[in-house]
Amino acid sequence: MDTYAEDEAPGSTTPLNLLRDELPAPINWNQLTADEAHYEWHDLDQWVKWLKDSHGLPPxxxxxxxxxxxxxxxxxxxxxxxxxSCYHQTASPSAPNSWRRDFNDARRRLRDWVAIQDRDRHFEAFVRADVLRRRRIEAQVSQTPSD
Structure with missing residues (x-):
């Protein structure tokens, strides 16, 4: 699992502490273990919060x-x-333009959703339930005799 660069403001959600040293790989949400899911959910959520704040995205x-x-x-x-990938230090100088174009397309696909209250508490409950579900599946698989 990757760690983020330190920023002078602990817990801040700025581009500096969202970037990774290594290039990322795509996430297949259907194949994550419980521990991987726990990490990836929080990693994605931190970035989504930053994206919403930095771009003024409404619900x-x-x-x-x-x-x-x-x-x-x-x-x-x-x-x-x-x-x-586009903001990684090894990316082409024009890579951010590619991301901006794709982000513009994605915003159009995301527009039709409505706001819901008490989101943070609900998110934590959702992650706990998802991780528990994955642990149960992992336990069942590990107890199943192999052929």
Missing amino acids: SIVPPFYYLHDELVWELSALHTHWL
């Missing part, structure tokens, strides 16, 4: 409960990976 584009909608998770996850 009609990225709703508070985006993580309950598979199409939004896949869309935002792809945008996140694309952003990490």
